[in-house]
Amino acid sequence: MTVESCCNMAFIPNDIWVEITIKVAADSIRDLCSLRMTFKAARDAGEAEIVHRSVSIPPPHATPWWWCLNPGAKRFFDRCMVASNPELLFREALRELFIRRNENDGMKMLNSATNTGHVAAKYALTMTLLLRTDDNDEKQRGMKMFRELDAAGSLADCKAMCFSILTISWPGEVQMPRIEAQQTVCNSPTCSTRGHMPLLYDYRRRAAERNSVHAFGGAAHIPCINCRANYEMQAFVNLA
Structure with missing residues (x-):
């Protein structure tokens, strides 16, 4: 120069x-x-x-x-x-929610990261809202965001990012929530797939352990989007 x-x-x-x-x-x-x-x-x-x-914060596996x-x-x-770097907010939110079990601070951080456009934070927030049993309005908000993520084809990438952070950053420390019977999103009495998502998830998981081709596909072929949300909840709570 x-x-x-x-x-x-x-x-x-x-x-x-x-x-x-x-x-x-x-x-x-x-x-x-x-x-x-x-x-x-x-x-x-x-x-x-x-x-x-x-x-731009590098992913955990690429961080020296x-x-x-x-x-x-x-x-x-x-x-x-x-x-308020979105990626660090997102990671700290996961730490607060699933290690420190501090829901208030974790949800604030997750909402803040989502508001910046961080897609993986939106996915984690969506799953956390769908898992709630005490606030139907929040569950409906979670379902609205799930539809947006599903339509954008972002679910798989977001799930992979959450998995990377939860398993590489804090191996063995994460405590994911459990899914109770009343947390089922689909409540239609005429839905042919209602209540079957835990079984489908277990089938896919066991197939993956055998390296079978039946491990692939998830619930993408299920026509009921509420059932697909139930399947994604099963996958989310089993990330760590």
């Missing part, structure tokens, strides 16, 4: 630097660190709260183990959490 181009960069307004840094942060946390080491203006822009909120021990890395992620 020439001296002239460096001088020109010095005159770029800070808000432009912030926008550039946001785009870099949303793509790669490593690229963000590299950018911040190039210019003072980029380093200053990287201090903005919106940048910490926008940082030493990040949790490095003081600088811990301070950085603490700042991202304070800035």
Whole structure:
């Protein structure tokens, strides 16, 4: 890079630097660190709260183990959490709900992450709402979100992301909720698949243990969307 181009960069307004840094942060946390080491203006822009909120957090299996021990890395992620980074909110919500058993804080975080557009958080919130027995309005809200996820074809990817976090981040510590009889979503007396989803899930699970082709497919072929929601609930509580 020439001296002239460096001088020109010095005159770029800070808000432009912030926008550039946001785009870099949303793509790669490593690229963000590299950018911040190039210019003072980029380093200053990287201090903005919106940048910490926008940082792309790598999945657990791609996260270097030493990040949790490095003081600088811990301070950085603490700042991202304070800035309400959606991915960290989502992960902390799962910790509150299924390890610390703190439903109030967990649900607040899960709602906040969902409101940012985090799809896996929306999936976890959907399942948590469907599992409720004390609030029919919330169950209906969960069913509305399930329809949206089902229509978008997002269920499998979201479930895989939740599985990755729950099993890699906190192996052996997670306590998933149980499904009681009254938590069945489908209540139609004329539905031919009502009440069969636990059996179908067990059949698919045993087939998977045998590496059978019958393990695939889930409940996608079931015409009743409420029964498909029941099947997804079975899969969710058995993630960990």
